[in-house]
Amino acid sequence: xxxxxxxxGILTRAxxxxxxxxxxxxxxxxxxxxEASFGSIYPALNRLTEEGLVSVxxxxxxxxxxxxxxxxxxxxxxxxxxALLKPxxxxxxxxxxxxxxxxxxLLPQDHVTAMLDxxxxxxxxxxxxxxxxxxxPETTGERFxxxxxxxxxxxxxxxxxxHRAEIENAAVKAAAE
Amino acid sequence: xxxxxxxxGILTRAxxxxxxxxxxxxxxxxxxxxEASFGSIYPALNRLTEEGLVSVxxxxxxxxxxxxxxxxxxxxxxxxxxALLKPxxxxxxxxxxxxxxxxxxLLPQDHVTAMLDxxxxxxxxxxxxxxxxxxxPETTGERFxxxxxxxxxxxxxxxxxxHRAEIENAAVKAAAE
DNA sequence: TCGATCTATATCGGACCAATATAGAGCTTG
DNA sequence: CAAGCTCTATATTGGTCCGATATAGATCGA
Numbered sequence: 001x002x003x004x005x006x007x008x009g010i011l012t013r014a015x016x017x018x019x020x021x022x023x024x025x026x027x028x029x030x031x032x033x034x035e036a037s038f039g040s041i042y043p044a045l046n047r048l049t050e051e052g053l054v055s056v057x058x059x060x061x062x063x064x065x066x067x068x069x070x071x072x073x074x075x076x077x078x079x080x081x082x083a084l085l086k087p088x089x090x091x092x093x094x095x096x097x098x099x100x101x102x103x104x105x106l107l108p109q110d111h112v113t114a115m116l117d118x119x120x121x122x123x124x125x126x127x128x129x130x131x132x133x134x135x136x137p138e139t140t141g142e143r144f145x146x147x148x149x150x151x152x153x154x155x156x157x158x159x160x161x162x163h164r165a166e167i168e169n170a171a172v173k174a175a176a177e
Numbered sequence: 178x179x180x181x182x183x184x185x186g187i188l189t190r191a192x193x194x195x196x197x198x199x200x201x202x203x204x205x206x207x208x209x210x211x212e213a214s215f216g217s218i219y220p221a222l223n224r225l226t227e228e229g230l231v232s233v234x235x236x237x238x239x240x241x242x243x244x245x246x247x248x249x250x251x252x253x254x255x256x257x258x259x260a261l262l263k264p265x266x267x268x269x270x271x272x273x274x275x276x277x278x279x280x281x282x283l284l285p286q287d288h289v290t291a292m293l294d295x296x297x298x299x300x301x302x303x304x305x306x307x308x309x310x311x312x313x314p315e316t317t318g319e320r321f322x323x324x325x326x327x328x329x330x331x332x333x334x335x336x337x338x339x340h341r342a343e344i345e346n347a348a349v350k351a352a353a354e
Numbered sequence: 355t356c357g358a359t360c361t362a363t364a365t366c367g368g369a370c371c372a373a374t375a376t377a378g379a380g381c382t383t384g
Numbered sequence: 385c386a387a388g389c390t391c392t393a394t395a396t397t398g399g400t401c402c403g404a405t406a407t408a409g410a411t412c413g414a
Contacts (some may be wrong), residue, residue: 140347155332
């Protein structure tokens, strides 16, 4: 799922500047399952404009850099739907934390404990973000995605709370440090 | 978590060639939470060798390309543990499927159904791989990681089975196509 | 008033992936 | 038994993408 397709998707919801798209990636209900940086968003929007999949209107602001507000065109709509109709790339769940747990026997026990606490805190934070932030009348899709995320985070927390002792005991006892 | 660190981790378990490391990424219990391609593994191993973190022995084989078997050095061990003691990068769960579900209202209903079926099949496959493939006497870490993966996959399947109707009903009815 | 934070665009180096090239061994299947 | 596929094994390349950085005025709190 490349950045261009993701930008198109976001623009089906509402017009936006590159900056606003980036904010949606961080804090707009999109943050859990997709991501992109400025370094790919701006070039993507330029190319989409060249290809006629989006249009720009430049809003010159007083004493501010111009806002370039992007809108999706009918051609862009069609291209986006076309992309969703093709087989999608598989999920990628990349977790440095989980990988590190494979090597807990090389680490001092308090550090493994600290890693677990930090990770659990992180997941709790993301879960909280999902649970609390639903004042807006969401679409079915948004509700579904939020539910999906919650299910995953809850399962992770449950697993960690019931199994953390095992991995902590496998770590290097304090004496070794 | 860069490819060099991950390669070091794998080499703490056993000596391996670049090819074998790649296989472990695909099918060795590492596949669910880390990944790397040949295009990054080979350069990574070269650089690790230059830096003295791994060593190579070239096993010339009859009528076969040389096997370059890599071993981690004490310096490499220390570097690896050092990397695990620093704050780890956060998890990234990138899911084109979940993103697509945000746009189910733009898609024909049978296609949404097909996407759900395909995705569920994928997750079932990964879960099966985790459940079945544990004949070897695993380490605590391996058991923990496998359990973690199972917990996530089970939660996803449960959520999809209980909530798929909602998103299917939001899709474009057959008439529209 | 000083610094931090926010809006807003943009670029660059480097990391990384997907595809491809090479090449012989072994296995399958018609 | 030959053709084709898969497996072992290394390596490179084009292109995508991230992370950091630059710029610059506005706003806001200490």
